[in-house]
Amino acid sequence: MSDIPEKLRPYVFHGVRFRASKNNEVSASCPFCDREDGKFSVNQVTGQWRCFVCAEGTAKGGGNVYTFIRRMHEISAEHTDSHELTEFAHNRGLLDAVPMVEWGVCKSILTGSWLIPGYNVQKHLTTLYQYIKHSDGSMKLLPTPTLRHHMMGLGLWSDDKPVVYVCEGPWDGMALWECLCRGKNSPDGIVETASRASSLASQANVFSIPGWGTFFESWLALFSGRIVNIMLDSDHPRKNLKTGRVMTGGGWKGTERIVRMVCDKGIVPQEVNVLTWGPEGFDPGRKSGYDLRDYVTSG
Amino acid sequence: MPKLQTTKQPTQQTPRLRPLAARLTALGNLLALLQPPPTKWLTGATGGLTGYAATVGGVSEAPSMRLRTCEEYSELIAAWRKAMKWSEGLDTTLSVMLASSMSTQFLGEQLWIKVIGPPSCGKTSLMEGLATARKWYLSKDTIRGFHSGFKTEDGKDVSLAQMVKGMTLGTKDGDTLLKAPNLKQILAEGRALYDKVSRTNYRNDVNREYTGHRMTWHLAGTSALREIDDSELGARFLDVVVMDKIEDEFEDEVGWRAAQQEARNMLHLSDGKPESQHPEELAIAMALTGGYLDFLRVNALELAQAVRVDAQVLEQCNKFGKFTAFMRARAGRDGENAEREFSARLVKQYTRLAISQAVVLNKEEVDEEVLARVHKVVIDTSRGHTLDLIRVLSNMPQGCEVRALTMLCNQTDDKMRLHLRFLRRIGVVETDVNHRRWRVVPRFNKLYKEVDHV
Numbered sequence: 034m035s036d037i038p039e040k041l042r043p044y045v046f047h048g049v050r051f052r053a054s055k056n057n058e059v060s061a062s063c064p065f066c067d068r069e070d071g072k073f074s075v076n077q078v079t080g081q082w083r084c085f086v087c088a089e090g091t092a093k094g095g096g097n098v099y100t101f102i103r104r105m106h107e108i109s110a111e112h113t114d115s116h117e118l119t120e121f122a123h124n125r126g127l128l129d130a131v132p133m134v135e136w137g138v139c140k141s142i143l144t145g146s147w148l149i150p151g152y153n154v155q156k157h158l159t160t161l162y163q164y165i166k167h168s169d170g171s172m173k174l175l176p177t178p179t180l181r182h183h184m185m186g187l188g189l190w191s192d193d194k195p196v197v198y199v200c201e202g203p204w205d206g207m208a209l210w211e212c213l214c215r216g217k218n219s220p221d222g223i224v225e226t227a228s229r230a231s232s233l234a235s236q237a238n239v240f241s242i243p244g245w246g247t248f249f250e251s252w253l254a255l256f257s258g259r260i261v262n263i264m265l266d267s268d269h270p271r272k273n274l275k276t277g278r279v280m281t282g283g284g285w286k287g288t289e290r291i292v293r294m295v296c297d298k299g300i301v302p303q304e305v306n307v308l309t310w311g312p313e314g315f316d317p318g319r320k321s322g323y324d325l326r327d328y329v330t331s332g
Numbered sequence: 333m334p335k336l337q338t339t340k341q342p343t344q345q346t347p348r349l350r351p352l353a354a355r356l357t358a359l360g361n362l363l364a365l366l367q368p369p370p371t372k373w374l375t376g377a378t379g380g381l382t383g384y385a386a387t388v389g390g391v392s393e394a395p396s397m398r399l400r401t402c403e404e405y406s407e408l409i410a411a412w413r414k415a416m417k418w419s420e421g422l423d424t425t426l427s428v429m430l431a432s433s434m435s436t437q438f439l440g441e442q443l444w445i446k447v448i449g450p451p452s453c454g455k456t457s458l459m460e461g462l463a464t465a466r467k468w469y470l471s472k473d474t475i476r477g478f479h480s481g482f483k484t485e486d487g488k489d490v491s492l493a494q495m496v497k498g499m500t501l502g503t504k505d506g507d508t509l510l511k512a513p514n515l516k517q518i519l520a521e522g523r524a525l526y527d528k529v530s531r532t533n534y535r536n537d538v539n540r541e542y543t544g545h546r547m548t549w550h551l552a553g554t555s556a557l558r559e560i561d562d563s564e565l566g567a568r569f570l571d572v573v574v575m576d577k578i579e580d581e582f583e584d585e586v587g588w589r590a591a592q593q594e595a596r597n598m599l600h601l602s603d604g605k606p607e608s609q610h611p612e613e614l615a616i617a618m619a620l621t622g623g624y625l626d627f628l629r630v631n632a633l634e635l636a637q638a639v640r641v642d643a644q645v646l647e648q649c650n651k652f653g654k655f656t657a658f659m660r661a662r663a664g665r666d667g668e669n670a671e672r673e674f675s676a677r678l679v680k681q682y683t684r685l686a687i688s689q690a691v692v693l694n695k696e697e698v699d700e701e702v703l704a705r706v707h708k709v710v711i712d713t714s715r716g717h718t719l720d721l722i723r724v725l726s727n728m729p730q731g732c733e734v735r736a737l738t739m740l741c742n743q744t745d746d747k748m749r750l751h752l753r754f755l756r757r758i759g760v761v762e763t764d765v766n767h768r769r770w771r772v773v774p775r776f777n778k779l780y781k782e783v784d785h786v
Contacts (some may be wrong), residue, residue: 128349209359216356223356252613262366273404276638276694280403289402292369297398306366329358330350 040080042178043098044261047105047161048143049073064143065089065108071252103204104176106150110139121147125204126330132207132214136186140151149203150242151176151183154254156190159183162203162243174203174243182247186210190255196237197255199291201284206241208326209264213237217323245287253298260304261295263288267310269321282321285314358483384410396426399464400616402624403782405693406676408617413616415457421574422454424705426570426621429462431688433469433500434628436548438636441680442526443688446506446560447552448712455552457614457786462550464622468629470495471502475509478521478538479532491540492526496547506553510560522549526568558716567660567673570681571712597753612690628691635669639690641683642696648703649686653712654677659714659722661758673759710783717743717751718760722772725761731769 037045043060051059052071055117063073066087075082083095089098089104096104098248117140118130127133127198137150137158142162151160160180167173176182185203189210198213200206215232217226241254245265268282281289288307295305306326310316317324350358402408405427412418412426420536425447432443447455463471472492480491492501505507512518530542548707551557551569597698653675661672689695689702700715711719724731724740732740738748752770755761763769772780 123349126349128352128355161614212352212355212359215352216359225352225356234417264362264366273530273694276696278694284403288369289373292373292396293401296374305369307369308362308365309367310365325362328362329355 038077040098041075041180042181043080043180044082046099046163046175046178048141049075063087065104067232098177098180099157099159102180103158105141106137106139106148106158106161107144108143109148110137112142113139115123125207126326127207127211130325134213135189135210136203136207137188138203138207149174149185150188152187152190154251155182156187158188176243182249184242184244184252190238190240193240194259196235196260196262198237198239199261199263199265200239200241200312201245201287202243202254202324203241203250205266205294205325206239208329210239212236212329213239243284248287248291248294250298251295253294256295256302256305259300259308260303262306262308262324263291264308266322266324267315267319269315269317270313271321275304282315284324286312288314341349342467358661368572388392398619399623399626400619401627403627404674405624408620408624411620415613416454417609419454419575419616422458424708425449425455425572425574425690426461427705428685428709429458430568430621430625430628431685432548432550432693433462433625434632434691435636435684436468436499436500436546436629437632438684439675441682441684442546442548443685444526444549445551446557446567446569446571447574448555448557448571449551449552450554454573455574456504457618458621459504459550459552461498461618461621462625464503464618465625467499467504467620468625469500469622471504473505473508474501475503475518477514477518478525478530481626489540493521493530493540493542493545493547497542497545500548500550502550502552504552506551509551509553510556522764523568535732557687557711559753567677569713570685571710571715572709573712573715632691635691636687638696639687641687642698645686645698645703646683648683649706650675650679651779652706653677655779656682658758658760659716660720660752660777661718682710683772686708692739698706698720707783717741718755721751721755721778722760722780723784725770726777726784731764731771733769737770 041051047064048062051061052157053060054077056077057078058074060071060074062069062071063086065073066084066089067278068086070086072085074085075080080098081095082101088094088283090189092099110271115130118138121138121218122128122130122133126149139146140146141147141148141163147164149162149164150158151162151293153159160176160183161177162174162185164172164174180214186200186206198206198209200209212223214229214232215225216223216233216242217221217228217231218233223233229235238255240257242252245268250275265288268284268286270279270282272279280286292305292307295302310323315321318322320329409418409423409426412422417424426488428443429447432445436444447459449455459471462469475492478491478493480489482491509515510519521530521532525542525545525547528544528546530545531540533539547571551560558571656678657673657675686698686702686706689705690698693702693705695702720741722738724737734745734748734752737743737752738745741748743751752761756763760774761770762773764771
């Protein structure tokens with residue numbers, strides 16, 4: 034990817050295959066109208082795109098990379114097969130596909146990989162994560178190149194809700210969201226409900242950060258005046274192979290970082306709570322990396 | 333339209349999923365694990381150290397950027413890479429500066445560093461990053477002297493020497509310092525502080541005596557800083573060069589990033605807070621640098637004790653020191669009457685630098701990578717006409733005539749003869765039997781090969 038011009042990387046990442054170039058314009062078949070004649074063109078200096086056949090995008094046709102990923106997401110969501118989505122939801126430990134639909138998970142029309150939208154503080158879709166197989170066989174969540182990391186689940190954000198949960202990774206966020214949507218408080222604890230209005234989700238926002246080490250200061254604005262619950266993973270301390278020193282586990286370290294940022298930036302939440310898996314921030318009785326989803330879906 | 337539209341039916345059986353009721357019970361248990369954050373997190377970064385600067389040595393209570401916890405060099409460098417066009421020179425410079433600051437409180441010779449590079453090469457950004465750790469790093473743009481005869485009502489010592497006790501002094505604009513009218517006085521005071529004993533008396537009955545003051549000094553500027561020669565304070569400093577010359581392609585790349593950065597900057601207003609004075613990535617890198625320096629200083633002893641040092645490394649540092657002592661020797665005003673410095677101080681500094689570098693780079697021992705960085709400092713400190721000359725002569729076992737050398741080294745004939753005669757006096761070069769060709773003394777040539785080819 035590094036040998037591809039910077040402005041073209043998002044397009045290539047999402048499956049556009051460029052063929053010819055003339056001056057600064059590179060052309061490909063259009064991902065939206067699927068014309069094979071290279072009428073889809075991207076300027077490799079500005080990153081602006083345009084299809085001279087279907088004129089997708091803004092009112093004038095075409096747009097920038099954000100317009101592209103938003104349109105890409107819309108069309109992919111429209112064409113995602115519900116059975117496949119349900120199957121994928123089960124694979125991720127969810128009871129059904131509803132949380133995935135609500136979080137905007139869909140299958141890319143070009144690459145066939147799962148897409149998860151990321152939003153900025155203004156709740157605009159600003160990146161599109163791909164859940165793809167890495168060369169080492171593991172599944173990875175990669176953001177659109179050059180668009181950096183953003184929050185997932187913010188499409189559902191409501192300013193009226195007083196509670197916010199911060200989770201690590203989209204699957205944790207969706208698992209929590211599913212439970213909050215289908216549970217309500219009662220004298221016997223949390224019990225099932227079919228009414229979204231009376232559910233725990235009616236009072237709570239949930240969003241996911243891509244990993245414990247990724248949290249930008251601009252995101253803190255979401256915490257102001259709210260009860261903030263930070264729920265990162267139970268990562269065991271690890272030994273630095275070079276120095277032999279024992280380093281704090283990632284989840285606890287990330288939690289500390291967010292709390293310190295809250296203090297440092299003068300953001301005033303109503304309350305801050307952190308998920309404390311154990312006295313040292315992790316549960317030694319469970320494997321490292323044990324998370325919210327594991328706890329809820331498999332105990 | 334879309335290419336991968338599928339209507340595939342589920343092929344796998346629905347896996348056994350935990351029932352909702354059990355999930356909700358688990359959720360209740362999970363929410364019970366939510367607790368207020370530990371108190372120590374709420375007292376400021378890295379153990380409540382921030383804010384300390386306001387009480388240090390009378391430094392004004394300017395708002396300081398909050399430190400970020402950082403315990404690994406790789407994490408720090410990753411942040412810098414995001415913030416600016418990173419280069420090997422900047423990497424080495426940062427690690428050397430961190431090593432110098434980290435070692436401030438240790439016994440022995442101190443690591444005073446001259447950071448040399450062309451304008452806008454990143455020196456100031458690195459220094460500003462270190463200066464976020466205000467407990468350990470004092471950034472001062474102008475220096476009028478280390479001592480002060482000013483007398484406050486409560487008798488408080490407001491001199492710079494007192495302010496920087498146990499800290500690193502960072503001077504961003506070393507070139508301006510060279511123009512100071514009392515440069516010799518400043519350097520003399522600096523020399524005394526390096527030697528850890530400094531005294532002065534003023535006519536208003538103020539007597540100052542500083543013994544055992546430990547401090548390190550980072551002096552940044554262009555190659556003009558080399559003017560501080562060994563007759564003044566130069567012999568106390570080691571040099572690290574950020575970049576030799578401005579590579580055209582590198583400059584283009586930096587320029588492109590700078591233009592993009594500036595275009596992004598025009599989308600934000602600074603609200604006056606320290607963090608908002610820089611682009612977000614740079615602010616993060618700076619805060620991490622301060623956090624890492626804080627970590628190094630707080631744990632300095634424990635970290636340094638964990639580093640293994642082989643006898644070979646010590647031997648190599650010995651060679652480094654001796655080599656630099658030869659290379660840094662300068663002829664006196666009469667052209668010949670000068671002795672080279674004794675190498676002991678340099679050997680100590682290089683050994684100290686090697687161990688401190690290992691700590692900074694999170695190494696258990698002084699390995700090849702650490703030695704390579706020390707070697708760069710050795711070469712940077714040794715730069716000058718002598719090194720240029722030796723580089724030419726070392727490849728000519730038969731020697732070379734003066735006229736050829738003047739052309740190869742771009743010096744005048746007179747200066748070259750004077751230089752060669754001086755080098756002969758300190759045992760670096762010799763002439764052949766006909767006194768026509770100059771060559772490197774074999775013993776020194778061996779030392780040069782061992783050092784220059786690390």
